[in-house]
Amino acid sequence: MRKNGEPVWTTEDLLASLEGREKFFVLDVRNRDEFARFRLEGREPLPAVNLPYFEMLELGGKDEMVDSVVACVEEHLAGQLPRELPILSVCAKGDTSEYVAQGLGLLGYTSANLKGGMKAWGNYYSTRAVVESKELAIYQISRPARGCLSYVVASNGKALVIDPLRHLHPYLELAQNKGFEIASVVDTHGHADHISGGPALASAHGASYFLHPYDAIHPMDVLPATIPYDPIRDGQIFKLGGVELEALHIPGHTLGLVALRLDDRYLFTADSIFIGSLARPDLGGRAEPWARLHYRSLRKLLELPGKMIVLPGHFSSLAEQNEAGLFAAPLEELKQRSHGLQVLAQESEEAFIRYLLENLAPFPPEYVDIKRVNAGLLAPTEDDASVLELGKNNCGLSGGTS
Amino acid sequence: MSQPFDKLLDARGMNCPLPLVNARKEVGKLEPGQVLKVIATDRGSVADFQGWAKIAKNVELLGQETESVDGVNVYAHYVKRTA
Numbered sequence A: 001m002r003k004n005g006e007p008v009w010t011t012e013d014l015l016a017s018l019e020g021r022e023k024f025f026v027l028d029v030r031n032r033d034e035f036a037r038f039r040l041e042g043r044e045p046l047p048a049v050n051l052p053y054f055e056m057l058e059l060g061g062k063d064e065m066v067d068s069v070v071a072c073v074e075e076h077l078a079g080q081l082p083r084e085l086p087i088l089s090v091c092a093k094g095d096t097s098e099y100v101a102q103g104l105g106l107l108g109y110t111s112a113n114l115k116g117g118m119k120a121w122g123n124y125y126s127t128r129a130v131v132e133s134k135e136l137a138i139y140q141i142s143r144p145a146r147g148c149l150s151y152v153v154a155s156n157g158k159a160l161v162i163d164p165l166r167h168l169h170p171y172l173e174l175a176q177n178k179g180f181e182i183a184s185v186v187d188t189h190g191h192a193d194h195i196s197g198g199p200a201l202a203s204a205h206g207a208s209y210f211l212h213p214y215d216a217i218h219p220m221d222v223l224p225a226t227i228p229y230d231p232i233r234d235g236q237i238f239k240l241g242g243v244e245l246e247a248l249h250i251p252g253h254t255l256g257l258v259a260l261r262l263d264d265r266y267l268f269t270a271d272s273i274f275i276g277s278l279a280r281p282d283l284g285g286r287a288e289p290w291a292r293l294h295y296r297s298l299r300k301l302l303e304l305p306g307k308m309i310v311l312p313g314h315f316s317s318l319a320e321q322n323e324a325g326l327f328a329a330p331l332e333e334l335k336q337r338s339h340g341l342q343v344l345a346q347e348s349e350e351a352f353i354r355y356l357l358e359n360l361a362p363f364p365p366e367y368v369d370i371k372r373v374n375a376g377l378l379a380p381t382e383d384d385a386s387v388l389e390l391g392k393n394n395c396g397l398s399g400g401t402s
Numbered sequence B: 001m002s003q004p005f006d007k008l009l010d011a012r013g014m015n016c017p018l019p020l021v022n023a024r025k026e027v028g029k030l031e032p033g034q035v036l037k038v039i040a041t042d043r044g045s046v047a048d049f050q051g052w053a054k055i056a057k058n059v060e061l062l063g064q065e066t067e068s069v070d071g072v073n074v075y076a077h078y079v080k081r082t083a
Helices: A011-019 A032-037 A053-060 A065-080 A096-106 A117-122 A169-178 A198-205 A287-302 A331-337 A339-346 A349-358 A366-374 A382-388 B018-029 B045-055
Strands: A025-028 A048-050 A087-090 A111-114 A126-132 A137-143 A148-155 A158-162 A181-186 A208-211 A237-240 A243-249 A258-262 A266-270 A309-312 B007-011 B035-040 B059-069 B072-081
Touching (some): A011 A117, A032 B045, A053 A096, A053 B018, A053 B045, A096 A111, A137 A169, A148 A169, A148 A237, A148 A243, A148 A309, A158 A237, A169 A181, A169 A198, A198 A208, A287 A331, A287 A339, A309 A331, A331 A339, B007 B018, B018 B035, B018 B072, B035 B045
Parallel strands (some): A025 A048, A025 A087, A087 A111, A158 A181, A181 A208, A266 A309, B007 B035
Antiparallel strands (some): A148 A158, A243 A258, A258 A266, B035 B072, B059 B072
8 A cells, every 4th residue: 555544546646556566456346348448457467356336236235335335245255355455446436436445444455445536547647757958858748547648848948749638737737847838739640549639738828730731631531620730741840949850751550640750869659669569550441551651651760770769659558668667768679579560670561561450459439539529520528528538549559569 | 208207316416326326225215116217417327327227126227318407417317116
């Protein structure tokens, strides 16, 4: 337990426990389909039991929730819950799980409640510095539950934000604390798995919002975006204080995907090369022709200096973190350890395309709507936006983890 | 398409699990064949009442409705005590 008997874990406590490989057990009392779609994950799978709270009510058979939890656990769950590990009770918003944690506490278990539940965990952001000096600062801002990564690059007081996620507070707080002016916002592509914070962040700061024009057309609807944007072209230079970022058009995951290169030091690969896998080419609905584009783009990236640090757009497991807690690795190292990059480097174009097409997870149906939201073709309520974004991103190949 | 009901439980403003915990108590007080209408603002109650009705004995979920009142969604659940 992080808090010495204090029965509440904040999302921050949870991340520290997951990253620190602390051992604990999860009792998740949400519906079974919610659990199947989005569950707590650590570097390794967490031991867990999913029993919806209304089943606990019926199994326990008492009028009140805590009494039912006590009866249900004694009669039906005792053999499945460890006595030697803390048990974290989890529900959608953290209210019901409080009753469950209380019941477990009464039975003598080491019990804690996840404050705010899976909703708070899904919306939790973590900010870490990749490098921090006046000439160049880079921050990796992640949503750990979703595996989404975004970046703030700053030099001499000017900042460029790459792929800001839906909630703007991490970027606004960072800019305020460090005294940056947000000069530009870049979406590396039209995202399918999450709602971009790009247009809102740019307009809040009077900054320019950049997107490649190919991704300003919804690929399934074939309708133009209604959001205002400044088009990115291949080779475009973003000057920022004392450094420059160069846009590299690398179509594949989307038609308008760009990577950003910061001289020979950093490569923001967006959804192309991840630490544990490669991006999938089928989220625009045209897997085979886009896989061919993906092949050519990835070959181009392999030619870049091996010492460049790859900073990707996603991760799929906390196991991809380095010792500093960052999702970052030298390109050279990824060439050695990424199965996908080895297939890319060693096999023919046809073999690589086969490899891509054979490792596609089922297409998440909500991704079509998320692309609509990002193009300004659909305006969800806050509740709808949360539902669209539920769970971990699915932008990587399924069999591609290293 | 409102349904007839015998008793109304107002669980608006209550967080999970109270809409369901209270509904369960009220259903226990009904005569077999009678219907309880529950109104709640907790969005999660929609899936929860469905899941609960599937496993609870002597309970049938007759229907659910969503109504927007002053921009707030109100979810209605019609629960029948069957025996």
